[in-house]
Amino acid sequence: MAVTSSAEAPLLSIEGLSVYYQQFRALHGIDIAVGQGEIVSIIGANGAGKSSLLKAIVSQVDRIEGRIQFAGADIANQPTPAIVASGIALVPEGRRLFPSLTVEENLEIGWQTGRKGSGVKLNEVFDLFPVLREKRRQPAWQLSGGQQQMVALGRALLADPRLLLCDEISLGLAPTIVNDLYTLLLSINQRGIGIVLVEQDIRRSLAIANRFYCLLEGRISLSGKPSDFDRDTITRHYFGS
C-alpha cells in the first residue's frame, strides 16, 4: 500500500485548515495528507470536527482558511460539483439518499456528478451489492438501513472517485452488516481508490486503516500508524483526559 513519500506528492494534502460556521470555529489549522490508494482513518469524539473536515474538503462549509490540494490542484473554495467531478466522492452521514427516487436513479445521480470516466459501472455496483439489483426499481425509502447505506456507497462509487470520503457509514447498522461494508471498503481500496474513513467506532476503523488522525476539539491530538500506539494512548488522545 502506497504511503506518502517525499518523492510522490500525496493525493490529498491539507495544510493549516480552519473551518468556521459563522462565529464558531470547528477546526483549528490542521494538516492532513492522504496518499494514493491509502486508507486514512479520522477518529474523534462527537463534535471533534470530523464531519466538518469532510465537508470542508467538498466545499460545503461556511468559510475556510488554509490550503486543500487534490491531485496537484488547489480545490479550496472550488464549487462542490467541480470537486466531485475531479474525483472526490462523499458518502454523507445519515446516507442522505433521495427517498422518492428509485435505487437505480439514486445510483445514476452519482454517475452524473462524477468523473464520467470508465471507472465503476452500474453493473459492478450490482455485483458488489446483489440485493440492490433485485430492488433497483423500488424507491429508496422502502429499503432497510443497511441497504440504503449500500446505495449511498454505490452512488459515491459510480462517481468514479480517486478518493472516497466515508462519514459514519456504520452508524445505526447491525454489526454483521458493518462487517460486510468494511470488507467491501477493502475491495474498493484494492482498486486503488483512496479512502478517508470518519468513524466513532475506533476499533473497527483502525483495523483497516494505513494511518489515522485523532481529532480533539478541532485539533489533531495524535496521528500515525495504528500499530504504533497502544489502545490506552489512543483512548487518552480521543477523550483528551
Added chain:
Amino acid sequence: MIVTYLNLIIQGVLLGGLYAIFALGLSLSVGVMRFVNIAHGDFIVLVSFLLLTVATALHINVLLALVLMIPVAFGGGWLLQRVLLQRVIGPNVLLPLLVTFGLSIIVQNGLLQGFGADTRTLSAGSLDTASLHIGGFYVGLLPVLTFALAVALVVGFDWLLYRSRIGASIRAVADDVAAADLIGLSSVRVYAIAMGIVGVTVAIAACFMGLRMNFDATSGPSRLLVAFEVVVLGGLGSLRGTLLGGIILGIAQTIGGQIDGAWQVLAGHLVFLLIFLLRPQGLLPRY
C-alpha cells in the same frame, strides 16, 4: 337535450385541454420545485404579447413564431431562476410568493405601458375557424389540436420528469436540496433547467390562449386562478392529475355558461370548491 349536453361536455373537455396547458408550468413549479409563482398568469400574457409582436413584425404565422419563441422562453425561465428566484427559494415560503407577486405587478404595468389597455387576440390564419364534423357534432379544429397537444405535453413531461436523467435530478433536488449539494449535484443548475422547462410550457400556453380567447395587459391573474384551481384539483405534483383537473374545470365552465352566461366562471369555482372540500389532496395526488 342529451345531444346538447353531450356537445357541451365535448366542448368542455376540449377547453379543459387549454386549461391543463395553462397549469402545466405551475404544476411543475408548485409540485416539484415547491414554490408558488404568482406571476405565472402574467408571464403567459407577456409571452402572448411577444408572440403577437414577433408574428406581426416578421409577417409569419403565430405557430411559427411559437417555434421561434420556445428557446427564448427556456432561456428566459433559466435566467429568471438564476438571477432572481434562486435568491429567494428556501425554507421561507413567503419570499418567492412576495417576489413573484411583485413581478406580476411589474409585468402588468409594463404591458400596459408598452401595449396599452386594448384587448388582443392571436390568429393562426384559416386554422381559427376550421372545424371537424365527427359523429353528428361539429368541433373546432383548433380546440381539438389544443387538446391533443395537452395530452402530448402531459405524456411528454411525465416522461421527462419520471423517466429521464434530467427529471431524476430535478426530483432529487426537490427531495433534498442540501443532500444534492453535498454530493455535488448542483441544485442551482437543476432549478434553472427546471424553470427553463416551465418557460417552455408558458410559451405554449401563451400561444394557445391567444388563439382561443381575448387577452389584455391585466388578464394574467384570471389565468393564474384557472391554473391554480387545475393544479389543486388534480393533486400537487401529478401531471396526469393536472390534465384531469383541467378537463373537470372546462366541463364545469361550459355547462355553467349554458345555464347562464354569468355562471360560466362561477360554476368552475363552485365545482372546484366542492371537489376541494371532498378531496383536499386532489384527484390524483403524487404526495
